[in-house]
Amino acid sequence: MRRALLIGIGTGDPRQVTLQAVDAMQEVDAFFVLDKGATTGTLTGIRQEILDAYAPGAELIRIPDPPRDRSSKDYEAAVDDWHHRRAVALSVAITREVPDGGAAGFLVWGDPALYDSTLRVIRRAPIALEPTVIPGITSMQALTAAHAILLNRVGEPIHITTGRRLAEDDGRNTVVLLDADCTFLETAHPDDEIYWGAYLGTPQEILVSGTVGDVGEEIVRVRAAARAEHGWIMDVYLLRRP
């Protein structure tokens, strides 16, 4: 049996890596990353910097990410099929690179429990893998820290969702990840507050906050310009209804 260490690394600043994560890196025989092209180029570079700092000599083994069927109308079935193909590709590489009894390592962006499929893929691998998870700082925590705000107001609940599902939300305290379309422009009220952040934890970090009426269009403009400049973007925001 081999082990799979899923190590949360935070959102881009190598100083967010915890001592627990550094210890776990020393146990790993080979590190793997699914290579998704342009975005992964930068993110893989950051992962390699983290290894150079905390596990010198370790190299990331890049595995081409099998393409997802984006033409399918059945989103869940398409994702399920994609995860299966990822699990097979990873299993082949792990069997080749990690001895029986050894450990495969995954430097997971943010925290492995938040909108990340690594654990799900590892659990359905056709080879026996025992997972261990090391928590990391999420993009939500990087966002609230950068704006110096709390996620919730006193005693209120928090809702975490994606751009695709934002329309179903009540807007009280909502954190939105994975939104390439600035969906808040269609769903939020003009006097809702928005705290937006992109490239959090990296030298390119951008922050905008205000009411949606005042800064909504500015966020769309800033986002498009930054995406054009860097070739990729990751952004997250908190919406709060007064």
Ligand SMILES: C[S@@+](CC[C@H](N)C(=O)[O-])C[C@H]1O[C@@H](n2cnc3c(N)ncnc32)[C@H](O)[C@@H]1O
């Ligand atoms: C696949 S999810 C991974 C989330 C990650 N596991 C976490 O703990 O934050 C990717 C989304 O996380 C958010 N995200 C991750 N890193 C970010 C960063 N450095 N700045 C802003 N948003 C980020 C964006 O909403 C992005 O679309």
